[in-house]
Amino acid sequence: MARAIIAVLDSLGVGASSDAAAFGDAGADTFGHIVEACANGEGNRAGLREGPLRIPNLTRLGMVALAEAARALPLPGVDRPVPEGLHGFAAEQSRGKDTPSGHWEMAGLPVDFDWGYFEAREGTFPPALLDALISEAALPGVLGNCHASGTAIIEALGEEHLRTLKPIVYTSADSVLQIAAHEEAFGLDRLYEVCKVGRRLVDDYNVGRVIARPFTGHDRGSFVRTGNRRDLVTPPHGPTLLDQVQAAGGAVVGVGKISDIFGGCGITKSCKAVGNDTVMEVMLEQMASADDGSLIFANFVDFDMLYGHRRDVAGYAAALERFDSQLPAVRAGLRADDLVILTADHGCDPSWPGSDHTREYVPILGFGPHITPRDIGGRSSFADIGQSVARHLGLPPLAHGETFLNTPIRRGLEHNVTA
Structure with a gap:
């Protein structure tokens, strides 16, 4: 029986989405600008990292291929091997560019209403x-x-x-x-x-x-x-993939701040973990012990909290290289019918003005022993992730999203690539 692991590289956007201008984010590109900064030396920091961005495992899965498709521009200083993973990118349908909206949508529940905001820069709160x-x-x-x-x-x-x-x-x-x-x-x-x-x-x-x-x-x-x-x-406004897994008798293991993001809804086990390395350690522990039918859902918050919001390009690059070096351990921990999806919930371009999130496409990288490598193109909603996980786990279809497992590549987004 299958299991699924969703790992959210919090804020790793791959290029301004078609509606980014409405959010003041036209031109934002978290991953692309990090790659460019590393290629031209602006991503160097003594004692931390230097040179082009080195993420061989992510690159082999298709990270460069999907990022170049999303941004419709080549990236400097990178290798372009034939992707060994399922790879594509997704646009957000939710009306915000916040953490709950991104996570809820990838779990099959787009946020189709406007949150309340405190917009005044000073004297902000009523x-x-x-x-x-x-x-x-x-x-x-x-x-x-x-x-x-x-x-x-x-x-x-x-x-x-x-x-x-x-x-x-x-x-x-x-x-x-x-x-x-x-x-x-x-x-x-x-x-x-x-x-x-x-x-x-x-x-x-x-x-x-x-x-x-x-x-x-x-x-x-x-x-x-x-x-x-x-x-x-605030709790999600409707059922999500997590509730569906739980209703079918499967475990839903939230690692890091996942339980907080979903207000505890649909979570059967919450594993608090601080820092990307600890999140990875706990995720691997849960992969070793989780039963068939389980969903392990982890958030790697440091990308956003420590580097995106603080506009730290070199720190973000080093964190990506560190995460990349840990992917062989993830592969080693897989069972025969496991599916891993690496994705993000929004952008937070460390080269962008200010300190807020950026409206961007997010990557989708999928792999597992029985997952066929292929280009899934541009997806119209993060909800395609939840729908695909539901399909993988043998659950009834969710209300939103279209599966990218065992289906033809969907076309229609502005920057799709050829399969």
Whole structure:
């Protein structure tokens, strides 16, 4: 009996999608711009990495082929072997470019409504919301109240937070309220409780997430965010692939922040893991023990959190090379009827202005002992991933998406390639 593994390289977009201009992202290209920077030396960093991007395992699967098809331009300094994996790219149908929308859509549930956003750059949150948060969480007040990079705002306001114990509240282009506080001085459990209050309050604004952002350190030179982040997400608005697997008696193992992203819905086992290496370690452990019929769903958040949002091209490149070096261990852990899909949930181009996600196509790389290598072209929805996994696991069809397993290549996207 089959198993499926979905590994999300969080934010690894492969070129601006056809609707990117509407999001201010025309020209964004997370993977392509990293490859270009490494080829021209801008992706070098002493002691970390240098030279062209070296991802031989991803390249053999078809990463370069699908990226060049998605961007309709060649990439410099890369090899082009005949792909050994199922490879293509997908456009997002959901109306946002946020983490929940991307994951829910790849699980067969596009977000066909608009999230609520806090759009003002300063004085961002409605006074009624902040007043209620301060009152109901018994806070001395709040700091921030703006759009900001998480690391930058902690550096700017962390010392005042330590003096006043007022939590730092901020947002981004996503539908989110983020609350940062010192793990020791303010207290981690206290921060989680404040975020629970915030989660209830933002329901009135149709906001997708409240994120607890704990940090440590004693001054602006030493503040650092910890691995105790927690995402409080509104539950999916309908059933997903995860619910389908669970209903059929299969296990759904969420690794990293997957359980948070789905609000715990459809998850039978949640494995917390901080950092890409730990996520990989735990994913491999679960592959070794999961029963037939299982879905293992892992999110490699460092690509987005540490490198995309922080606009760190060299760090992102090094992380890709590190992930690539671990793929032989994934292959070694496969059983005869396993399917692995590598993909992403949105873009976060580290060469792009600002610190927000970018609207991009995402890669689809599939492999397994019985998976036939082929070009699946451009897909019209991330939901094709969920539909294909459902097909692989022998489940009834999902409401959205078209399978790319054992079907002719679909045509119709602007930059499709020839099979």
